[in-house]
Amino acid sequence: MHALLLIAHGSRRTASNQEVQDLARKIEAIAGSQFDSVSSAFLEIAEPDIPTGIRRCIEAGATAITIVPYFLSAGRHVAEDIPREINKAVSEHADVKINCLPHIGANPSMPDFLISGVSG
């Protein structure tokens, strides 16, 4: 089983965290056979935190987890904090294939995506 896990910053505003959870659900609906589940976890403030998010994927049967940092630019959180959390998880769950992709701001299609939103 292959899980996709979005990692977002986390906010004190419930509506903001809910946006991320809603996005995970929408992605799950279009993921087809690519992922068996799509969920979210938060670096700070909101729950579940990253270790809990990863553990829940594994408890649900994931043998592979693809992680996408839902961040726009590679600040300290993307460059240091998230890799540190993921490295810990990798060493704790050696039997699970955990792969972290670049943050979504690094997607080379971002300029097109942004201008399409402005035009739309």
Next chain:
Amino acid sequence: MHALLLIAHGSRRTASNQEVQDLARKIEAIAGSQFDSVSSAFLEIAEPDIPTGIRRCIEAGATAITIVPYFLSAGRHVAEDIPREINKAVSEHADVKINCLPHIGANPSMPDFLISGVSG
């Protein structure tokens, strides 16, 4: 003249702020006749700040400024801090049409954009 202004959070990491400035340049390259200029400003930490970013657009000849908050979810910054800064700018530059779009995380195509980055 119509300017597009991205507003990002701002980071202590220069590379992170540079990512935003690079993005603005890439968007300018594909904006065609839609925008005469594309630039960026930062809510916190980095320069230019929002009032300076708006003033520079106007000094460069902008009579209309479209602002896109380069944020993924509507936390406090998107819900309160950026609107407050923009409202101030609107009252200070009454002769310029300043329009703020939703944050990019609200783009209804975000699920497709995200899954395309995972697949790609």
